[in-house]
Amino acid sequence: MDESGTYQQTNISIVKDSYVIALQVAKAKKPHTTGESLLKPCTVYSVRLVLGEESSQKMKLISLSNNTIKNRDAKMSENIKENMVSKVMSSPFFSLQIDESTDVTNIAQLLAFCRYITDKGIEEKFLFCRQLEMTTKSVDVLAVVADFFEESGPSWNKLEGVFSDGGLICLVHDQDSLLL
Incomplete structure (x- = not known):
């Protein structure tokens, strides 16, 4: 990490984007493989055309594998359950x-x-x-x-x-x- 914290902020943004995409895949009721097989290639290509190669390389860092999407879904689901139970208990x-x-x-x-x-x-x-x-x-x-x-x-x-x-x-x- 550099002194400005840029590397850390980039990693946080990449993980956050992965969660956002996992949520969209879940809302669309599509298979977990949709992220890696469809969304990532299309997004990388579009970003390359609009924003250039450097931005395209950053998009490639977002993990959208089947297991990643599945794990993101599980973590979001657990968080929703914990929030719900917390409300009930209070x-x-x-x-x-x-x-x-x-x-x-x-x-x-x-x-x-x-x-x-x-x-x-x-x-x-x-x-x-x-x-x-x-x-x-x-x-x-x-x-x-x-x-x-x-x-x-x-x-x-x-x-x-x-x-x-x-x-x-x-x-x-x-x-x-x-x-x-």
């Missing part, structure tokens, strides 16, 4: 809306939405989607929710209600558990 209480669904590969998924209080009022956001390993019975649903709570940190004591599409749900604070 709320005085929250509720869950849960439902199971079967994906295109015939695997049962549990979807959970959370309603909580912020300084802006009541917010409702997607909390998680997890595979139901065994069945869609209430015991298995509870196990998936419990695993998420254990690994992510929301408190059972702040959970005021759980809603689903048909099963009887009762919240028992004394036992720190749900009866489904």
